[in-house]
Amino acid sequence: MRLTDRALHDSGLPACWAHLYEALRPAPALHRAVRHTTESLNRMPAGYRWGTAAALRLFPSAFYAVTRRSPHTASAEDARRALARLRTWPGYGELLRATTALALYGALDGGVVRPAPRAREVVR
Numbered sequence: 001m002r003l004t005d006r007a008l009h010d011s012g013l014p015a016c017w018a019h020l021y022e023a024l025r026p027a028p029a030l031h032r033a034v035r036h037t038t039e040s041l042n043r044m045p046a047g048y049r050w051g052t053a054a055a056l057r058l059f060p061s062a063f064y065a066v067t068r069r070s071p072h073t074a075s076a077e078d079a080r081r082a083l084a085r086l087r088t089w090p091g092y093g094e095l096l097r098a099t100t101a102l103a104l105y106g107a108l109d110g111g112v113v114r115p116a117p118r119a120r121e122v123v124r
Contacts, residue, residue, distance in 0.1 A: 003038050003053055011056040012063060012071025016083055017103050019076040029107040036106020037099055055095050062086055 008014060014034050017024045024030050041052055063071040066082045074082065087093045 003041050003049065003056070005034050005038050007053065007056060008034050008038050011059040013056065013059055013099060014103070015072050016063075016074070016079040017100065019074070019079040020083065021100075021104060021107075023107050024103060032109075033103035033107040036109070037102040040102045040106075041099075052095065055091060059092075062089070062092060 014024075014030055017033065018030055024033055041049060044052065060071055063069070063074070063082050063086070066085045067074055067078045069075075069078055071079065071082070083096060087096050
């Protein structure tokens with residue numbers, strides 16, 4: 001299972017990032033952030049990736065439980081309060097810290113660090 005940009009957008013988390021971080025408000029920066037986050041999360045072992053995908057699918061429900069609003073339509077203040085509260089929930093705190101760090105790094109850097117290509121061995 002691979003995470004996709006669409007799945008991350010559907011979770012509503014990028015909308016919350018845009019409310020909270022000025023660096024993620026411009027559309028190109030948010031797009032780079034989402035791309036970097038999904039590509040980085042896809043490098044995790046399958047079990048972690050599945051757990052992350054499940055948590056992202058449940059994020060709108062968790063957000064609604066805290067605010068009674070969708071993350072896609074919440075105000076900046078609602079997003080701020082909801083994320084602060086969700087950071088105290090077991091599991092979501094780590095997920096939110098990790099994905100937010102990846103998003104901010106992606107917006108600033110613009111890409112995923114790729115492993116260096118292996119040098120070809122010379123056969124004699």
